[in-house]
Amino acid sequence: KLKNKPALTAMWAKRRASELNATPKWLTEVDSERIKNCYKLASIQTKLTGMQWHVDHIIPLQGKEVCGLHVPNNLRVIPWLENVKKGNRLT
Numbered sequence: 001k002l003k004n005k006p007a008l009t010a011m012w013a014k015r016r017a018s019e020l021n022a023t024p025k026w027l028t029e030v031d032s033e034r035i036k037n038c039y040k041l042a043s044i045q046t047k048l049t050g051m052q053w054h055v056d057h058i059i060p061l062q063g064k065e066v067c068g069l070h071v072p073n074n075l076r077v078i079p080w081l082e083n084v085k086k087g088n089r090l091t
Contacts, residue, residue, distance in 0.1 A: 022061045022070040034072035042077045052080035060088040 038055045045053040056078050059068025068074045 019070045038075045054083040056083045
């Protein structure tokens, strides 16, 4: 990662753009707050357990067969290893 920072930056920029494009205009302030709370929960879980937790899109934003939305009902907080194993697939 340290040797290839431009590639890493490009990857995160693509991911961020994907999230922005997958966030519907009809999302309410309550929905936005629920999304923020998922990320807060992941941070709290990480601090409490000492292992990394991620916010997972249940239906991936860039799946091969289907693309999900960046909405509260499509998010869950899971251990990092489970998220990495899942990748961009539906389970």
